[in-house]
Amino acid sequence: MRICIYTPTEQFKNDILDVVRVFEGSGVEAVPEEEGAALLRHTEETCGNIRRVRVEFLADGQKFESGREGPVRVVPLEDKRIHKRLIKQSVYDVCVSFYGRRPPWGSLTGIRPTRLVYMAMDRGLGIEEAAENLRREFDVSAEKAALTLETVRTQLSLPRQEAGEIDIYCGIPFCVSRCAYCSFLSGEVGRGKQLRPYVDALKREIEGAVKLVREFRLTPRAFYMGGGTPTSLPGELFEEVLEALRPLTDPCRERTVEAGRPDTLDEQKLAAMKKSAVGRISINPQTSHDATLKLIGRRHTAADTVRAYQTARDMGFCDINMDLIAALPGETAEMFRETLLWSRELRPESLTVHTLCIKHSSLLHLWEAKLPDGDMAAQMVSDGRREAAARGMRPYYLYRQKYMAGNLENVGYALPGMESLYNVGMMEETADVLALGAGAISKRVNTRTGKILRAPNVSDIEHYIARTGEMLERKKTLLLSEI
Numbered sequence: 396m397r398i399c400i401y402t403p404t405e406q407f408k409n410d411i412l413d414v415v416r417v418f419e420g421s422g423v424e425a426v427p428e429e430e431g432a433a434l435l436r437h438t439e440e441t442c443g444n445i446r447r448v449r450v451e452f453l454a455d456g457q458k459f460e461s462g463r464e465g466p467v468r469v470v471p472l473e474d475k476r477i478h479k480r481l482i483k484q485s486v487y488d489v490c491v492s493f494y495g496r497r498p499p500w501g502s503l504t505g506i507r508p509t510r511l512v513y514m515a516m517d518r519g520l521g522i523e524e525a526a527e528n529l530r531r532e533f534d535v536s537a538e539k540a541a542l543t544l545e546t547v548r549t550q551l552s553l554p555r556q557e558a559g560e561i562d563i564y565c566g567i568p569f570c571v572s573r574c575a576y577c578s579f580l581s582g583e584v585g586r587g588k589q590l591r592p593y594v595d596a597l598k599r600e601i602e603g604a605v606k607l608v609r610e611f612r613l614t615p616r617a618f619y620m621g622g623g624t625p626t627s628l629p630g631e632l633f634e635e636v637l638e639a640l641r642p643l644t645d646p647c648r649e650r651t652v653e654a655g656r657p658d659t660l661d662e663q664k665l666a667a668m669k670k671s672a673v674g675r676i677s678i679n680p681q682t683s684h685d686a687t688l689k690l691i692g693r694r695h696t697a698a699d700t701v702r703a704y705q706t707a708r709d710m711g712f713c714d715i716n717m718d719l720i721a722a723l724p725g726e727t728a729e730m731f732r733e734t735l736l737w738s739r740e741l742r743p744e745s746l747t748v749h750t751l752c753i754k755h756s757s758l759l760h761l762w763e764a765k766l767p768d769g770d771m772a773a774q775m776v777s778d779g780r781r782e783a784a785a786r787g788m789r790p791y792y793l794y795r796q797k798y799m800a801g802n803l804e805n806v807g808y809a810l811p812g813m814e815s816l817y818n819v820g821m822m823e824e825t826a827d828v829l830a831l832g833a834g835a836i837s838k839r840v841n842t843r844t845g846k847i848l849r850a851p852n853v854s855d856i857e858h859y860i861a862r863t864g865e866m867l868e869r870k871k872t873l874l875l876s877e878i
């Protein structure tokens with residue numbers, strides 16, 4: 396859709412566009428007024444401390460109107476928040492009339508619906524009331540409000556990062572081939588000569604990070620190795636990195652390694668993880684359908700996944716996460732149900748149900764692939780939730796992204812006690828992180844004020860290799876900063 400937007404508040408133009416995208420998908424383009432383009436006109440007036448917003452929407456020869464009013468606040472930041480919400484809700488109302496449907500997450504366009512529940516609880520509402528507020532204020536469906544409520548309940552039952560604790564992230568930006576939907580920074584292992592120089596640079600950064608942890612008297616709490624796919628490194632290099640990390644990982648109470656591609660796991664790598672006391676690994680089939688796996692560029696089969704689970708179980712791994720993706724190209728709701736049934740046999744302790752998202756940096760975007768039908772994606776995601784519940788799992792983190800099929804969500808489910816503390820800290824932005832490797836972002840969070848300071852490492856692998864000293868300096872500055 397091409398749409399011309401008139402608004403007296405240019406700073407909220409992208410927010411207006413985001414609401415239209417909830418209904419129309421990513422193909423919405425803002426254009427100057429032209430023949431055939433839809434027209435959205437926002438006007439407003441302020442009387443005393445009341446602001447009145449009106450929105451007109453002209454498309455396909457039809458005209459729809461909406462209007463809402465809200466208070467004007469004296470505190471600029473608070474006023475901006477309320478003002479923006481008022482405009483977005485008015486645009487939402489007019490879109491509901493035009494499109495004739497109510498999206499599952501209502502007018503919410505943000506990444507973390509849980510945050511709104513926490514904010515309402517901070518204002519004094521009870522947890523149930525705060526979740527109900529999602530329905531009242533943002534028109535979130537009963538199903539999604541219940542999911543958010545359950546997720547917050549699980550999170551509240553988990554330990555939070557204490558003062559002086561820090562999580563450790565280590566990124567390995569390589570993979571064995573590129574999945575069509577991948578938007579991560581990842582070089583192909585087979586192609587590059589960068590592996591040894593990268594591992595050497597990473598070891599230099601790890602050494603510096605160990606010194607920082609000692610200097611600032613920090614206690615590592617949770618460790619996460621991601622990427623890319625860390626297990627795509629050859630066995631000796633993988634072992635070398637894990638060994639170098641020991642001063643940081645030994646004190647942790649939780650250690651996770653993404654072993655996402657089943658075909659990258661072997662006994663040598665599993666033994667290396669055992670030696671470093673890695674308790675939690677992630678082996679991700681995404682689907683049980685080999686034709687889909689081939690189509691999306693994953694060079695493994697469902698049988699490879701079964702073998703990887705068996706080997707890991709035989710070697711004593713008893714906390715395995717499984718990622719599945721709903722709405723993969725060419726898949727139907729029936730196929731997703733088959734994947735869920737198939738995955739039962741593997742008995743993962745946690746299950747992450749993602750919804751396909753077509754990011755601009757992915758190959759799917761270049762293919763100009765269309766997102767699958769939203770209703771079908773919604774069916775798949777609901778089936779995923781039912782399946783997780785039937786296995787005794789609870790949702791423990793939840794986030795949304797732009798350009799997701801059906802504007803849905805990604806949810807991490809886990810058996811009680813098997814939740815990843817690192818994931819919660821990361822998704823809710825409630826934990827300090829010391830992050831190592833190309834593109835990794837270190838972070839300090841003030842959970843009382845919501846202030847977050849970040850120190851990103853450069854993303855380019857060559858630059859990272861040449862500038863590890865500078866990356867350590869950035870981390871030191873971050874740790875010295877007032878927050």
Ligand code: SF4
Pocket residue numbers: 569570571572573574576577578579581622623624655656
């Ligand atoms: S396995 Fe993960 S990191 Fe590797 S290409 Fe696929 S999505 Fe990207």
